[in-house]
Amino acid sequence: MPELERDNEVELAYGVRLRSSGVSATVGDVRQAPTATRPVRGVVADELLGDSGDAVARLLPVVEAAGMRTVLAVPLDDVQVPPTPFGGVRALTGEENYVELSVPGPDPDEGQVVLEVDEVGLVRWHIDVEAAATAVAIADNGTALAARGVAPVRAGIEQTFRIPIVQLDQGGVGGQQRGFLGFGVRKVLHLIRFPIEAAAAAVGKAVVGWWEDRRRPHALSLVTPESLGDVPPPDGVSAARLAELADKPFLVLVHGTFSTIRSGFAGLNRSGGGQPDLAELVARYEGRVLGFDHQTLHVDPTTNADWFLRRLPTDRPVTLDLLTHSRGGLVGRRIADPALAAAAGVPTPDVRRLIHVGTPNGGTVLASPKRWTTLIDVFTNLFSMLPEEVATPTAEAVIELVKQVATGVFNGLAGLTAMDPGNPAVTAANAQVFGGGASGAAGAVRAITSDFTPAAEDLRLRALNAIVDPFFGTGNDLVVPTQGVFEAGDYRVTDPFVVQSPSAVVHTAFFSDVRVRAKLGEWLPGAV
Known part of the structure; x- marks a missing residue:
């Protein structure tokens, strides 16, 4: 299995690249859904997410009903960040210690998101760095929300997702003395694709408003x-x-x-x-x-x-x-x-x-x-x-x-x-x-x-x-x-x-x- 060394990068199968900032890890075999090369509407459900623990099992029916499909899974083992002088929490903002996952971009009428699943059952969603930068600009610079319209951000042939790594001292809970990292030394990064609702854009609405009007x-x-x-x-x-x-x-x-x-x-x-x-x-x-x-x-x-x-x-x-x-x-x-x-x-x-x-x-x-x-x-x-x-x-x-x-x-x-x-x-x-x-x-x-x-x-x-x-x-x-x-x-x-x-x-x-x-x-x- 390839090693992701601290402040380095590694090329993986299916056009996947991992880059490290302050993080080292062992990378498991990248799994691709057998139907992942099709448009997302043709990807078979539950090909990769089904064995990801109780937390994801509870979400799985809702994720699938929303048309979301996992197309890639990237396992990381023995994830480590540099120790701090006093222990405790590190890099909560992701500014110091993180992994960047770069993957092929979706089709023009599709979106992508990463679902991180940690060994203690914690799940976290990650949007691509371009969309995240837009969110920060809106919040910090007062950019008018209306100015963005309803057109999605497109990331071209590649999208990059930044996964912050947080270390928390476990403190010997249950007789175990090791710290747990990212709330576990093992995590799986699931790349999930979904169709963009053209019907929402056709009526000039963002997806959530279109969905709430119909369903709520x-x-x-x-x-x-x-x-x-x-x-x-x-x-x-x-x-x-x-x-x-x-x-x-x-x-x-x-x-x-x-x-x-x-x-x-x-x-x-x-x-x-x-x-x-x-x-x-x-x-x-x-x-x-x-x-x-x-x-x-x-x-x-x-x-x-x-x-x-x-x-x-x-x-x-x-x-x-x-x-x-x-x-x-x-x-x-x-x-x-x-x-x-x-x-x-x-x-x-x-x-x-x-x-x-x-x-x-x-x-x-x-x-x-x-x-x-x-x-x-x-x-x-x-x-x-x-x-x-x-x-x-x-x-x-x-x-x-x-x-x-x-x-x-x-x-x-x-x-x-x-x-x-x-x-x-x-x-x-x-x-x-x-x-x-x-x-x-x-x-x-x-x-x-x-x-x-x-x-x-x-x-x-x-x-x-x-x-x-x-x-x-x-x-x-x-x-x-x-x-x-x-x-x-x-x-x-x-x-x-x-x-x-x-x-x-x-x-x-x-x-x-x-x-x-x-x-x-x-x-x-x-x-x-």
Whole structure:
């Protein structure tokens, strides 16, 4: 097997070249899918990815359904970087220690991305260096997103992918004294091709917006424990039915990025610990529990809230308790805005409660275009740990975002940039004080957040945490900074509930936690 020596390069089969910066490794046999020479639409599924461990096995059906096919696999063994004087994490930005993988470019109507699979089960996505440079330019130089149009970046006859190598001292976990590298001394780089959706470009839309319009339309439905897992009906709950029920308060569930009501609030449907679950909440509100499914990637929270408000009765204000997760809290804030209700032609809702659970009120650094691949990595790993029926809806949205950014298209994602701390609109939203207070028109605003630290024995989450933590530089739940949920400019939420380490929760697991459900039981009064 060829050796990749530090700061050298090696030519491999099938036009593959590896170049090292500060990294040495043993390169295994490069495997090519037998049908890889065909256009990607003709490549047989599951020729190389099927034996890549549990994490990839969970993703495989979603990847295949999205038309993505692995065409090459490059194994790396005994990966090493120079030791540091004090041990610990190295090269989290990839500026010092990395491997560059150069491969033949795809056909003109195809895109390529690299999926890195590490021996501890961590998976990471990598876009080519040209697309990555575009993302950095947009984030750091304020390049107008609209200026990019919807035409993909083309890399000519060759594409290069930079794979940062991170070393973390394992610290003797489980009696093993070696460090683990890239979160394992072995990794496999899978080159994945996919067709570019010509239909999206034909209607002038980026892929994600085209996909969300088709697969994730806005919907408002009455939710029960039995129906939570169902795809909402296209028509949802009628305005007439809402008017009939409007004599008492509603509980409205508002999910976060990539998610749906059925995936985002699945934890509420798991009874246990003697704490309130969805069945109890439905009983408290006498059946008045609404699930608001909305598009989270290509439209902003104001557009989401406007859609919701226009479904409310026009002859009377409704009373709402909003239970929101992640980005859904930004939508909840807009629902409580009297000016937006007036523009929608409905009375301002009486928002008795607005509960933020992991909401990026101050934004999240992972929403910057140059961090979108890290955001994708976090959600890919977190949702591959969840039950399939919960993980699949979210993984589908993640994969569509992977496909778009892999072709260098960073426009048409207003739902993500609405959470970017570098977006002036985020600062402006937190400087607005309307309705007599920073909470807007909401009567009582609550917040639940987490400062997550992984258990020592959980190597996969330790690896993920080591990648994410340096970007935040402060406590976080792997997606949102802890403090930013309840302190964001002039928007302040008093007496937040912070789920502390060492038993804190990650961003996707709040509603499964009995302590969180106990707080919700205190804060949600029901139809009274």
